[in-house]
Amino acid sequence: MGFDEVARAVAGVPFMSPEQGRLVYDHVRTAQPTTVLELGTAHGVGAAYLAAGLEDNGEGRLTTVDFAGASYDPPPEAVLARAGVAGRVEIVREFSSYTWWLKEQVQARSDRAGNVEPLYDFVYLDGAKNWTIDGLAVVLVEKLLRPGGWLLMDDLDWSYAQDPGRDATDGIVHRELSAPERSEPHLRAVFDLIVAQHPSFTDLRVQDEWWGWARKAPGEPRRYSVETSRPLGALAAGALRRLKRRAQQRLRR
Ligand SMILES: C[S@@+](CC[C@H](N)C(=O)[O-])C[C@H]1O[C@@H](n2cnc3c(N)ncnc32)[C@H](O)[C@@H]1O
Numbered sequence: 001m002g003f004d005e006v007a008r009a010v011a012g013v014p015f016m017s018p019e020q021g022r023l024v025y026d027h028v029r030t031a032q033p034t035t036v037l038e039l040g041t042a043h044g045v046g047a048a049y050l051a052a053g054l055e056d057n058g059e060g061r062l063t064t065v066d067f068a069g070a071s072y073d074p075p076p077e078a079v080l081a082r083a084g085v086a087g088r089v090e091i092v093r094e095f096s097s098y099t100w101w102l103k104e105q106v107q108a109r110s111d112r113a114g115n116v117e118p119l120y121d122f123v124y125l126d127g128a129k130n131w132t133i134d135g136l137a138v139v140l141v142e143k144l145l146r147p148g149g150w151l152l153m154d155d156l157d158w159s160y161a162q163d164p165g166r167d168a169t170d171g172i173v174h175r176e177l178s179a180p181e182r183s184e185p186h187l188r189a190v191f192d193l194i195v196a197q198h199p200s201f202t203d204l205r206v207q208d209e210w211w212g213w214a215r216k217a218p219g220e221p222r223r224y225s226v227e228t229s230r231p232l233g234a235l236a237a238g239a240l241r242r243l244k245r246r247a248q249q250r251l252r253r
Contacts (some may be wrong), residue, residue: 001052001055001056001084001085002052002056003021003022003025003049003052003056005052005083005084006021006025006048006049006052006083006084006085007021007049009048009079009082009083009084010045010048010049010079010082010083013043013045013074013079014042014043014045015042015043015045015046015126016045016046016049020046020049020154021045021046021048021049022049023211024046024049024050024053024124024152025049025050025052025053026053027053027122027150027152028050028053028054028057028060028122029053029056029057031121031122031150032057032060033054033060033120033121033122033149033150034059034060034061034121035060035061035063035119035120035121035122036050036054036060036061036062036063036120036121036122036123036124037062037063037064037065037120037122037123037124037141037144038050038062038063038064038065038123038124038126039064039065039098039102039123039124039125039126039127039137039141040064040065040066040098040125040126040127040128041064041065041066041070041076041091041093042066042070042072042076043072043074043075043076043079044064044072044075044076044077044079044080044089044091045079046064046124046126047062047064047076047079047080047089047091048079048080048083048085050062050064050124051080051083051085051088051089052083052085054085054088055084055085055088060088061088061089061090062088062089062090063089063090063092064076064089064090064091064092065092065093065094065098065101066091066092066093066098066127067093067095067096067097067170068093068094068095068096069093069096070093076091077091097128097133098127098137099133099136099137099140102137102140102141102144103140105119105140105144106140106143106144109143109144116143116144118143118144118145118146118147118149119144119146120141120144120145120146120149121145121146121148121149121150122149122150122152123141123144123145123149123150123151123152124152124154125137125138125141125151125152125153125154126153126154126155127170128169128170128172129155129158129169129170129186129187130169130170130172130186131181131186131189131190134153134186134187134190135189135190135194138151138153138190138194138195138198139194139198142198142200142201142216145200145216146216147216147217147218148215148216148217149215149216150213150214150215150216151195151201151212151213151214151215151216152211152212152213152214153187153190153191153195153211153212153213153214154187154210154211155185155187155210156185156187156188156191156206156209156210156211156212157185157187157188157209157210158185158186158187159182159183159184159185159186160172160174160177160181160182160183161182161183187212188212191204191206191212191214195212195214196214196224199218200216200217200218201214201215201216201217202215202217202218202219202220202221202222202223203215203217203220203223204222204223204224204225205224205225205226205227206224206225206226206227207227207228207229208227208228208229208230209228209230
């Protein structure tokens with residue numbers, strides 16, 4: 001199989017770049033998860049890279065979840081088949097949101113005393129980018145993640161204001177959001193205020209201001225690191241954006 005072969009098979013299909021694909025593929029190869037969950041399938045490019053890692057490990061299954069009504073051309077079934085990894089993947093398109101699917105999983109794996117049997121070694125969250133949806137998603141994901149497992153969140157610095165031409169993103173109507181809800185990155189708030197403060201997630205890494213990694217290791221000393229592989233100019237632009245946002249927040253108070 002191999003990374004390059006999959007990269008060639010999915011070339012030109014949105015939404016994951018080969019560089020990002022390398023990141024998730026390498027994680028799968030290094031961490032050797034046996035059960036992987038992706039929230040947000042789209043065309044299945046991310047799923048192809050994740051499944052390629054499993055294929056090269058020689059074991060493991062990926063479950064990938066999207067809206068019941070999600071429709072993409074090419075569809076994920078075709079992209080995964082073209083990449084030669086369809087056999088490793090279950091595609092779920094059952095509910096209006098992965099939050100309800102997660103609720104079903106937690107319910108099915110809970111006993112009457114409230115203990116949950118975890119299932120996943122790696123969860124890749126790449127869906128709504130919304131405080132309300134993903135804030136709930138990460139709480140449910142934590143229950144399903146095995147100790148030692150990783151959560152990876154994409155799009156940490158994305159905000160609705162970055163897409164001014166769009167009326168709605170994944171069902172969220174931009175004009176119905178308040179000014180701070182439009183300008184502030186929702187996933188950064190989910191990562192900093194929910195994931196990083198959760199007692200279970202103790203190893204926290206922000207990579208290139210865009211990727212949030214969190215390892216479920218309850219009881220271990222809490223660590224939060226910031227890593228970058230981007231040129232200085234890109235970092236400075238990100239820092240400027242954040243400073244501008246904070247100044248706007250202070251003005252509103
Ligand atoms: C950026 S795309 C995913 C890209 C994909 N992970 C990849 O790497 O190729 C985001 C996907 O999340 C899905 N999505 C957004 N909100 C969702 C929700 N609440 N429930 C289920 N799927 C959702 C969208 O339909 C879309 O297909």
